[in-house]
Amino acid sequence: MIWNPEHECMNTEALRSLQFARLKNLVERVYTNVPFYREKLDAMGVKPQDITCLEDIAKLPFTSKDDLRTTYPYGLLAVPQSEIVEIHMSSGTTGVPVVDAYTQRDIDDWSEGMARTLAGAGATRNDTVQNAYGYGLFTGGLGSHYGSRRVGATIIPISSGNTQKQLMCMRDFKTTILTCTPSYALFLSEAAKEMDIDPTKLGLRAGCFGAEPWSENMRKEIEKAWGIKAYDIYGLTEITGPGVSFECEGQYGMHMNEDLWFPEIIDPATGKTLPDGEKGELVITTLTKEGTPLIRYRTRDITFIIKEKCGCGRTTRRIHRLFGRTDDLLIIRGVNVFPSQIEHALIEIQGVDPNYLIVVDRSAQTHLDEAELHVEVNPAEFSDETKDMESLRNRIEGVMKSKLGINMKVKLVEPKSIQRSTGKAVRVIDKRQL
Amino acid sequence: MKTQQISIFLENAAGRLAEVTRVLKAGGVNLRAIMIADTADFGILRVIVDNPEKAIGILEKANFTTKTTDVLSVTISDKVGSLADVLALFETNGINIEYLYAALDKVGETAVVIFKVEDLARGLKVVEANGLSTPVKF
DSSP, X not given: OOSOHHHHTOOHXXXXXXXXXXXXXXXXXXXXXXXXXXXXXXXXXXXXGGOOSGGGGGGSOOBOHHHHHHTTTTTTOOXXXXXXXXXXXXXXXXXXXXXXXEOHHHHHHHHHHHHHHHHHTTOOTTOEEEEOSOOSSSHHHHHHHHHHHHHTOEEEOOOSOOHHHHHHHHHXXXXXXXXXXXXXXXXXXXXHXXXXXXXXXXXXXXXXXXXXXXXXXXXXXXXXXXXXXXXXXXXXXXXXXXXEEEEOTXXXXXXXXXXXXXXXXXXXTTOOBOOTTOOEEEEEEESSOOSSXXXXXEEEEEEOEEOSOOTTSOOSOEEOSOOEETTTOEEETTEEEOHHHHHHHHHTXXXXXXXXXXXXXXXXXXXXXXXXXXXXXXXXXXXXXXXXHHHHHHHHHHHHHHHHSSOOEEXXXXXXXXXXXXXXXXXXXXXXXX | OEEEEEEEEEESOTTHHHHHHHHHHHTTOOEEEEEEEEOSXXXXXXXXXXXXXXXXXXXXXXXXXXXXXXXXEEEEESSTTHHHHHHHHHHHTTOOEEEEEEEEEETTTEEEEEEEESOHHHHHHHHHHTTOOOOOOO
């Protein structure tokens, strides 16, 4: 179901002129009200009146996550603090948190984006939405809450955790739509089975899953475990939270709510704008945001804009499921490789655990990059015969060559020998002096 | 006779073999026969010990990947041609050997040869039918 046909199915020309009008207004607002942006624009010699068409967005400076950190807490505020009605923050595991400060209009836009998201998964006022995203400073919980309220569905604001109560609510209130992280959705289905509850019999119909990277394989697993349609959704605290883009029934690519949040794809190395269809870093400009508007925010997420029109009737462009983050990107002999691709390839090989380490070095003789992939041998598949182990190694090398397009030397290592860390696992050791 | 062999996966890294022997020593397990199949990248260590069950427990506790395989152990005389005679016997009876290694039992008297054969049951039969089934104490 299309929540807002006026904006979601807008004629492309009309959409572009709306985006341009909003962009122009945005640049004027930040130039007047945010010293940080005025200084940046002045340094580049760009004035608000230089923005004469939508393409002129390329003249504007980028905003990075570091910019958000150095301006913590209120350095990017574009309205008096009295206009701010709510604050959210990203988890900030890597340093100073980033802040999003919302005016009432910002909350309204956020609710709108999330209402479109839920409607994309088929939600109507007749649905019961169980919202198992965490409530609090994290945007997942309240964002989904506001969207569900706008749709008029019955919301169960259960937040994350408390597995038994989750399943009890599903059973007693006949939840039809689940919103949570994909890993929690899988965890809940396992927990149900352990309690002798058949997840497919609970009456769940769809789920909106996001806030962490997941794969097409994981989608299949979730859909099978619950007997539902699992929709990928995308958003980030810096921009607004969930609701920035979402999958429709086509389940291929996520429609950007681009009347509110304008997407561009750039080459992460040069900053050059790339045409639709080419893979690069997603950059978003918050066209209507009042509290903490952002110009060309570099998300560090890698995707491309799907060129083809979607069959669902929406005219908003779609971004492809994320390929990874620019922070993780490895360029080996000119080929872009994301560690997540290696993990996906390994999962499909029998006899191998997806525990791996990539060691990249540059040969002193040939000056070429050399990648060595350390893979842990699965004890159940360990063979006493060297030829079996060598064939396993050759098989992994073959899969890497065909799936990633690079030659990697595979080294079989002992189980549990690759360091486990409690936080982010170290998957890459780059010894190149670049 | 049939003997339990333990294979241990060793990645190609300094000190891994020393580590295996260190944990076995600490656990009081005696190594009776040993051989390494090596490639450029990894090795598979095959051992016969006095107490296989105990050895496996110790190795797994130390996070080594192990696998047990039944092999044939045959006592032969420590003299010219003994092994040739046994191999001729295997050849006649169509017993395929995947690998073998040997340990001297008493110099000048007997040696023990460990055979990994394709078909253990048939190999065992051939050995027994030809008086080569003297029990070996490891």
